[in-house]
Amino acid sequence: MTATVLTQPFARAEYDDRLRRVRERMAERGLGCLIATDPANMNYLTGYDGWSFYTPQCVVVPLEGDVRLFTRQMDANGARLTTYLGDDEIHGFPDDFVQQRDRHPMEWIADELTRHGLLDGAPVGLEMDAYFFTPRAYEALRARVPRVEFTDAQELVNWVRAVKSPAEIELMRAAARIAEKVMRAGIDAIEPGVRQCDAVAAIYDAQVRGTPETGGDYPAIVPMLPTGEGTSTPHLTWTDDPFVTGEATILELAACRRRYHCPIARTVFLGEPPRKLTETAAITVEGLDVALGAVRPGATCEHVEAAWREHIARHGLEKSSRIGYSVGIGYPPDWGEHTMSLRPGDTTVLEPGMAFHMILGMWMDDWGFEASETFVVTESGAECLCSFPRELTVKR
């Protein structure tokens, strides 16, 4: 097997820098080793990109020494093709460990980790809230190496991801060029009598076709397209019912480039919109401006949310849920990074290079409105990645 590598999105030096920053935090927390199971963190650390997270896998970072990747044997070639790791650093567990009652792949992985001395000494950090790292996997690991001290690494790698490099922001900008086309395709497709699925087909086509320069990858979340009464809740997908005059549709979409996301949400109304909707839309869009205007290095996440909250309160509105979150690399089911949220109590200080999806979803009893922007914190404020009208689109 040759060690061919598909073109990686970053220079090796960038991966080295990521590892350096991860190890700094590991040292601060006294971790001897970190087991990263979140596919986004695995990608960040090694470049690994494959739809293999439905069986156990992890990237293991010792404080010193080689980084190793563990996955199912049939996916080891995928790791060879997408990462900078050498053959000796990629370990595939045999297929007869998959979905068996009497054994678990984490047992095999624990044995390999032991064999390479990776569990000796200081506590081993685990990503205790990573999707796909299940309680059964956790218990299998602990039972196999009962003397090893494990600890919750919290979102250690996620926090390192929070500040993006220029190369990462460039990928998010490429995603934004696609996202604009995606939203345009969606809004154009929504007409009375058109089936929801046909509009979503146009959206998917735009997401993946991308631009002539850069194709699109699959976003971590499918197109959300609640319509009519469905706009009262954010996470319904589509049916094959037709769009009808007199109803709003919320489009919560995104584009993705090399796993980097640019989400965007807008709302469209077919026919003459009710006044409560147009008024809420206007207040929300103004609020988006106000909140973006509060973004600057040194401000806190909760400070940005407070600007929004004060604005809508003046208009008699309130919103109980957060208005944004850190965004970047993502795999299903989420493009959020699970670190900063724009909400009361989040005192994280904004730094240049942080990226957020600010999403103002106003969900009422049986109607709703959404508008969002993905932005990067700059030296002086917020750079919105997309250029797309924020107002309620009315198609009469």
Add this chain to the structure above:
Amino acid sequence: MTATVLTQPFARAEYDDRLRRVRERMAERGLGCLIATDPANMNYLTGYDGWSFYTPQCVVVPLEGDVRLFTRQMDANGARLTTYLGDDEIHGFPDDFVQQRDRHPMEWIADELTRHGLLDGAPVGLEMDAYFFTPRAYEALRARVPRVEFTDAQELVNWVRAVKSPAEIELMRAAARIAEKVMRAGIDAIEPGVRQCDAVAAIYDAQVRGTPETGGDYPAIVPMLPTGEGTSTPHLTWTDDPFVTGEATILELAACRRRYHCPIARTVFLGEPPRKLTETAAITVEGLDVALGAVRPGATCEHVEAAWREHIARHGLEKSSRIGYSVGIGYPPDWGEHTMSLRPGDTTVLEPGMAFHMILGMWMDDWGFEASETFVVTESGAECLCSFPRELTVKR
């Protein structure tokens, strides 16, 4: 809030029957209550369908009494719109529990379960290997109600799902009609010089547009399209590199109707295929026939695999990984049901109504071939849901 329900795919009686069968197994195992966190199981039990599994959620089935659904507050309306549950049976946790370091939604859920007496008495079954039930969620739950006895329910609901009703098979047949169009779109799009992403755009369009009668939903797995050397490994997605003459591309695709899947895999070659590929393809396609011919009620999963294994051994080939798995409802990252596998050691006896994806992936050092069929076990054998040529497609 009215209790509007979007059209559910099944009559209420079918949901009642599912619950009855789940409770029978619960009683056999001495479970007083089951907490289902797998989105596919939640859908099976209640009809719930929303992209909300990135925050904690569950369906709770007591041995007697009301079924309850727990999700994030903003998603409660989605549950009202897609399930038969009444407002009192849907519980939304406040947004300030989302992704916080000092609290976890499972604590709120544990309190509600306690308040409703759902954790009293007999052991509570948990889905310890469900993708979105994390160790942190598990520990938060246990810490909140330390006296409650929890036990791994294994794949209890998954096993109830194994035998499909006629209404479920009807949805899989509808998915098959779409899957045929999807594979046709994919094969048609692959030409020298065409970007991979443009072919995938055509595939997505076909997946979601469906047929004039039935639109398509998002499959649980994105289109897999390994090409060239990438065909040596199964789970790579696409790039924007062009297809080139002299290379094979494996298409591992699916269609989905109301969360029911029909996967299909085929292989295409641009130009004159090498003999090792055409020979392996011919043996594999014959083996597909042989293995399907071994399917009948009363046979075991391993019996079906043995027929395949003997066939390829006669031609000097071997395959270390399983050749199929139970399929039906699915959410990302998997459309497999995590119950039966067609492999040595799986002695599950086939019954009419069981459905499998039989996938013959032959991954060599730097090339590969795949063909698959989704089939339902009938009274007398296997009914393949798709009608699509299985041979290597050669485009000269």
